[in-house]
Amino acid sequence: MPFTVKIRQFDDPVSVGEGQTILEAALAHGLPYPHGCRSGNCGSCKSELLSGKADLQPYSEFALTEEERQRGLILACRAVALSDCEVAYLGLEEIEVPAVRKVACRVTGIVEATHDIRIVRMEAASGGPFEFLAGQYAGLSFGDLPPRDFSMANRPDEPTLEFHIRLMPEGTVSPYVATALKLGEEVMVEGPYGTSFLREAHTGPVIAVAGGSGLAPIKSIVEMALKMGKRQGIYLYFGGREERDIYLEDHFKRLVARHPNLHFITVLSEPAGPTKRRSGLLADVVAQDFGDLDGCKAYLAGPPIMVETTTEALVDLELRPEDCHADAFYTEAEKAALESSS
Numbered sequence: 001m002p003f004t005v006k007i008r009q010f011d012d013p014v015s016v017g018e019g020q021t022i023l024e025a026a027l028a029h030g031l032p033y034p035h036g037c038r039s040g041n042c043g044s045c046k047s048e049l050l051s052g053k054a055d056l057q058p059y060s061e062f063a064l065t066e067e068e069r070q071r072g073l074i075l076a077c078r079a080v081a082l083s084d085c086e087v088a089y090l091g092l093e094e095i096e097v098p099a100v101r102k103v104a105c106r107v108t109g110i111v112e113a114t115h116d117i118r119i120v121r122m123e124a125a126s127g128g129p130f131e132f133l134a135g136q137y138a139g140l141s142f143g144d145l146p147p148r149d150f151s152m153a154n155r156p157d158e159p160t161l162e163f164h165i166r167l168m169p170e171g172t173v174s175p176y177v178a179t180a181l182k183l184g185e186e187v188m189v190e191g192p193y194g195t196s197f198l199r200e201a202h203t204g205p206v207i208a209v210a211g212g213s214g215l216a217p218i219k220s221i222v223e224m225a226l227k228m229g230k231r232q233g234i235y236l237y238f239g240g241r242e243e244r245d246i247y248l249e250d251h252f253k254r255l256v257a258r259h260p261n262l263h264f265i266t267v268l269s270e271p272a273g274p275t276k277r278r279s280g281l282l283a284d285v286v287a288q289d290f291g292d293l294d295g296c297k298a299y300l301a302g303p304p305i306m307v308e309t310t311t312e313a314l315v316d317l318e319l320r321p322e323d324c325h326a327d328a329f330y331t332e333a334e335k336a337a338l339e340s341s342s
């Protein structure tokens with residue numbers, strides 16, 4: 001029997017089919033419910049269950065702690081309604097998030113950033129501009145290929161959209177981008193999505209941590225903060241496995257030269273030989289550099305294991321969990337594994 005779910009931030013209630021999660025129902029009704037991984041691992045869809053009953057499918061402790069669960073919080077992507085319910089998603093009421101839209105774009109640039117990352121630039125051809133907050137992502141559809149999520153790397157006020165697309169040899173979309181994508185090709189961009197965006201009102205130090213192509217949303221966040229004239233310390237940590245994984249270094253060095261409050265630190269986890277860069281895990285390197293992080297904000301993007309371990313390290317240094325904004329990038333294979341384990 002379908003149930004009705006009232007979402008406090010929206011006027012019309014949604015009908016939830018049997019076995020459907022609250023997030024699935026909201027998105028099927030075209031509502032911009034905040035979400036990320038859709039598999040109970042990122043916490044972006046964390047919500048308060050105000051009334052009614054819902055069953056929670058398996059999720060990670062990183063996304064929802066036991067204490068939060070006891071307080072009546074749920075993950076909308078894991079919550080299956082057992083009765084009519086009322087829910088409210090958390091923490092975004094004071095921020096106006098642009099509505100989800102589809103914008104047809106044309107490819108205007110393809111750059112080989114590293115051995116496995118292409119920077120793809122595009123501009124709106126119709127239906128633009130594409131509005132988003134620094135740090136959000138979009139679903140990109142190349143030709144008939146299935147849509148895939150990528151973060152915008154440019155500032156929201158810039159007309160050219162920039163995406164960093166890492167080649168996944170077993171995938172379908174990234175090999176196409178790496179070998180066949182042409183300038184002028186049309187790409188459908190749908191979004192924006194994601195809750196790990198720049199909190200513009202914050203005035204304390206910012207710790208921005210990026211692994212691999214996770215540099216894209218972090219670049220957008222850091223550049224937007226600088227454009228807004230923010231003066232607090234901004235510590236950008238960019239990690240790769242080895243030397244050939246580091247990109248846009250000159251770009252960030254130029255920003256550092258213009259903005260004394262920006263610090264750019266590169267970290268190699270598996271350098272092939274002696275290196276002048278920091279080496280080790282991003283979580284350990286960041287933890288070495290700071291004492292008490294109360295009052296700071298952190299933004300993290302990259303492989304799920306990096307995001308998880310670095311978040312834990314930051315919280316151990318007294319960073320408040322609500323000041324930690326993270327998007328983990330799951331490959332399609334990782335998403336499938338998570339789905340089958342739940």
Ligand code: FES
Nearest residue numbers: 036037038043077
């Ligand atoms: S979208 Fe629900 S935990 Fe990630």
